[in-house]
Amino acid sequence: MTSQPRIAVIGAGAWGIALACTLSRIAHVTLWTRTPVPDGTRTMPHLPQVTLPDGITVTSTLPSEADIVLLVVPTQGLRDTSLALQQRLKPDVPVVTCCKGMEQGTFMLPLEIIAQTMPGRPAAVLSGPNFAIEVAQGMPAAATLAAADLPFVTELTRRLTTPTLRLYASTDPLGVQLAGAAKNVIAIGAGISVGAKMGENARAAIITRALAETARLVNAMGGEGRTMYGLAGMGDLILTATGAGSRNYSLGVALGRGENVEDILAKRDTVAEGVLTAPTLKKLGQRFDIETPIINVITRLISGELTPHQARDELLDRPPCFE
Numbered sequence: 199m200t201s202q203p204r205i206a207v208i209g210a211g212a213w214g215i216a217l218a219c220t221l222s223r224i225a226h227v228t229l230w231t232r233t234p235v236p237d238g239t240r241t242m243p244h245l246p247q248v249t250l251p252d253g254i255t256v257t258s259t260l261p262s263e264a265d266i267v268l269l270v271v272p273t274q275g276l277r278d279t280s281l282a283l284q285q286r287l288k289p290d291v292p293v294v295t296c297c298k299g300m301e302q303g304t305f306m307l308p309l310e311i312i313a314q315t316m317p318g319r320p321a322a323v324l325s326g327p328n329f330a331i332e333v334a335q336g337m338p339a340a341a342t343l344a345a346a347d348l349p350f351v352t353e354l355t356r357r358l359t360t361p362t363l364r365l366y367a368s369t370d371p372l373g374v375q376l377a378g379a380a381k382n383v384i385a386i387g388a389g390i391s392v393g394a395k396m397g398e399n400a401r402a403a404i405i406t407r408a409l410a411e412t413a414r415l416v417n418a419m420g421g422e423g424r425t426m427y428g429l430a431g432m433g434d435l436i437l438t439a440t441g442a443g444s445r446n447y448s449l450g451v452a453l454g455r456g457e458n459v460e461d462i463l464a465k466r467d468t469v470a471e472g473v474l475t476a477p478t479l480k481k482l483g484q485r486f487d488i489e490t491p492i493i494n495v496i497t498r499l500i501s502g503e504l505t506p507h508q509a510r511d512e513l514l515d516r517p518p519c520f521e
């Protein structure tokens with residue numbers, strides 16, 4: 199009988215809790231929370247409906263012993279968290295980023311931050327259509343696990359697949375990370391169109407054409423544009439750009455109804471990664487000379503620079519072009 203691996207999940211937000219729950223079926227799991235909780239705590243504030251299975255140990259001390267480490271903090275906190283972990287972990291322990299976003303100011307994707315803060319360490323990215331609550335409750339789901347090294351990602355996919363979360367391997371980490379980051383921005387745009395009562399045709403057009411924009415950007419940056427049409431791109435958009443359960447989509451709906459972003463965020467204590475990713479993605483398009491008209495107007499809608507109706511007119515006034 200093979201012994202179970204020791205997996206550390208860093209970040210006890212909704213997604214960290216959910217991953218800890220599903221992985222506890224195949225591994226000894228340690229769940230790290232930045233905010234200490236009393237001994238014996240079995241429910242966590244970010245997913246209060248869920249009772250943690252017995253196999254999960256909750257701690258606020260960063261682990262030094264683990265076979266695999268999952269990083270599940272908001273993207274803007276990834277740099278500090280991985281720097282702190284790097285001091286403690288053996289150099290060959292693989293890390294998996296589960297963040298969907300880009301770092302403000304540096305334009306960096308999660309694996310680039312990890313390469314800088316944890317040089318030489320094997321690393322992969324996990325992304326896909328996964329509402330935390332469903333994964334935590336053991337409902338079936340799938341996601342993509344990507345790293346450039348084929349044998350490494352193949353083995354890691356085998357080790358992290360659980361009875362209810364099926365992982366597909368990919369060797370396009372750039373495409374998977376951009377897909378995960380962009381889908382949050384596109385979900386906000388889809389929400390805005392619904393909040394502003396522009397109809398379901400508009401939402402479908404935004405999703406499809408913004409997917410095409412992101413695929414162009416992925417290609418220009420050296421990834422595979424077709425990754426945008428897999429679980430991490432189209433799959434996650436089917437989920438988050440149509441479902442009220444998405445924080446990014448619901449933020450977009452509120453924006454479309456005329457609220458401003460500061461007021462919406464002030465009412466929440468959870469991340470909506472798309473708000474910070476949008477301006478970075480827009481600038482990335484400019485840097486690689488890729489046209490991203492929908493991402494650009496979503497960014498300006500979030501900052502209050504455009505109203506939904508001005509955005510609609512700006513997009514519809516563009517000259518005709520080939521699909």
Ligand SMILES: NC(=O)C1=CN([C@@H]2O[C@H](COP(=O)(O)OP(=O)(O)OC[C@H]3O[C@@H](n4cnc5c(N)ncnc54)[C@H](O)[C@@H]3O)[C@@H](O)[C@H]2O)C=CC1
Pocket residue numbers: 209210211212213214232233244270271272273274275276279296297298299328329330331467468469471
């Ligand atoms: N919730 C979901 O369904 C999914 C979320 N994700 C991604 O996972 C990442 C984490 O999201 P959630 O768990 O949903 O967030 P959340 O909003 O539920 O919780 C965020 C957690 O991170 C902690 N945190 C905040 N700033 C931090 C920092 N600077 N350093 C360390 N910890 C910090 C908070 O205390 C909290 O525990 C995001 O990138 C998100 O896009 C990915 C897939 C599904």
Ligand SMILES: O=C(CO)COP(=O)(O)O
Pocket residue numbers: 298326327328329330382385434437438443444445446447469470471
């Ligand atoms: O990434 C997610 C599902 O795959 C969660 O989406 P939200 O962050 O928009 O809630």
